[in-house]
Amino acid sequence: MDESINKNHRSCPGCGAQLQSTDPSLPGYVPASAMENEKVICKRCFRILHYNEVQDVLLDGEDFRTILNHLADEKILIVSVVDIFDLEGSWVKGLARHAMHNPILLVANKVDLLPRSTNYQKVKRWLAQSARELGVQPVDVVLVSAERKINVDQLLERIEELRDGRDVYVVGTTNVGKSTLINRIIQSYNKGLEGNTITTSYFPGTTLDRIAIPLPNGGVIYDTPGLINREQIAHLIDVRDLSKLIPRGEIKPRVFQLQAKQTLFFGGLARVDFVEGERQSMVCYLSNDLQIHRTKMENAENLLAKHWGELLSPPRKEQLAEMPTWKRHRFSIGKQELRDIVIHGLGWVAIKGTGAMVDVYVPEGVGVSIRPSII
Numbered sequence: 001m002d003e004s005i006n007k008n009h010r011s012c013p014g015c016g017a018q019l020q021s022t023d024p025s026l027p028g029y030v031p032a033s034a035m036e037n038e039k040v041i042c043k044r045c046f047r048i049l050h051y052n053e054v055q056d057v058l059l060d061g062e063d064f065r066t067i068l069n070h071l072a073d074e075k076i077l078i079v080s081v082v083d084i085f086d087l088e089g090s091w092v093k094g095l096a097r098h099a100m101h102n103p104i105l106l107v108a109n110k111v112d113l114l115p116r117s118t119n120y121q122k123v124k125r126w127l128a129q130s131a132r133e134l135g136v137q138p139v140d141v142v143l144v145s146a147e148r149k150i151n152v153d154q155l156l157e158r159i160e161e162l163r164d165g166r167d168v169y170v171v172g173t174t175n176v177g178k179s180t181l182i183n184r185i186i187q188s189y190n191k192g193l194e195g196n197t198i199t200t201s202y203f204p205g206t207t208l209d210r211i212a213i214p215l216p217n218g219g220v221i222y223d224t225p226g227l228i229n230r231e232q233i234a235h236l237i238d239v240r241d242l243s244k245l246i247p248r249g250e251i252k253p254r255v256f257q258l259q260a261k262q263t264l265f266f267g268g269l270a271r272v273d274f275v276e277g278e279r280q281s282m283v284c285y286l287s288n289d290l291q292i293h294r295t296k297m298e299n300a301e302n303l304l305a306k307h308w309g310e311l312l313s314p315p316r317k318e319q320l321a322e323m324p325t326w327k328r329h330r331f332s333i334g335k336q337e338l339r340d341i342v343i344h345g346l347g348w349v350a351i352k353g354t355g356a357m358v359d360v361y362v363p364e365g366v367g368v369s370i371r372p373s374i375i
């Protein structure tokens with residue numbers, strides 16, 4: 001056989017994925033420098049083998065649905081991980097249909113981002129309600145922070161109670177922090193083992209490659225690949241700007257006293273016009289690093305034309321040509337109503353109760369919705 005062809009089509013002996021050096025986020029990635037070695041396993045298998053550490057593998061819609069289809073045939077507990085800061089963008093679509101009769105435990109990660117004054121019970125009620133609107137009746141909602149190790153042990157206890165002897169599948173879209181959570185779970189089990197470490201194992205498969213973590217009382221937790229959600233606003237901007245968009249620590253609410261006919265720009269990614277209503281405060285819950293600019297509504301168009309990609313960024317100037325056109329979403333909020341207007345993937349604006357008409361402009365494809373205020 002021609003050696004070069006053979007080399008180009010090598011697959012990882014650990015997971016069976018075809019080896020490649022182009023995209024670290026896809027299955028089978030090996031740094032180009034290691035590709036020449038005699039024995040090569042992919043970076044992900046390498047880390048599992050040597051560090052007992054899991055890295056996420058990503059899948060696009062169709063392959064992911066194959067996994068979900070498979071779940072319907074088993075008796076399992078499904079743990080669906082979402083990003084508390086971007087529920088809509090991190091929701092696994094079709095989960096309800098594919099889960100069939102299996103119970104779903106909803107885990108909202110990144111609770112550390114919410115201001116400390118948050119009423120967590122209210123947040124849980126909102127999550128349960130939103131899940132029901134999306135067709136899922138969760139058996140429970142648990143708030144965690146994988147990164148800050150908040151509530152992870154409580155989550156494991158809850159899983160143990162709810163699984164009732166079943167195996168557990170953890171599902172989620174990319175960026176919800178699923179790998180961080182899985183690694184915390186592994187650490188947490190290791191704590192109880194005094195010197196020994198549990199060994200995760202990797203189940204190679206064509207589309208259903210999954211990591212198995214043995215549970216102390218028998219059974220396993222499976223980590224499934226992360227689903228890519230192309231509608232996330234993060235896909236519109238340069239990776240170097242992601243840190244401005246994705247909050248890294250507790251969000252400091254920013255309060256603006258606005259008159260009608262005033263506008264707020266959130267970087268260059270969203271424009272919020274206060275069209276009608278009495279003078280009132282709007283509280284913005286966004287990444288602390290995302291600049292907010294206030295202007296008059298009549299100047300907004302001009303400001304954008306002159307400063308988009310510079311003062312109003314992200315996006316960067318060189319990305320503007322690829323940006324989708326702006327689309328308007330209009331919301332009318334009655335007197336006495338406390339509402340959050342949510343810009344999916346960016347954050348939300350809380351409007352407190354004297355009645356308002358608000359227009360939100362975002363690049364087409366970015367979702368905008370309204371909900372009762374959660375904070």
Ligand code: GDP
Nearest residue numbers: 056110145146147148174175176177178179180
């Ligand atoms: P995955 O794609 O779902 O596996 O997500 P990762 O585990 O790679 O995490 C995605 C991003 O979210 C990373 O930048 C993490 O640092 C961050 N992240 C994960 N868990 C938390 C958390 O509990 N709180 C916060 N604020 N960020 C988190």
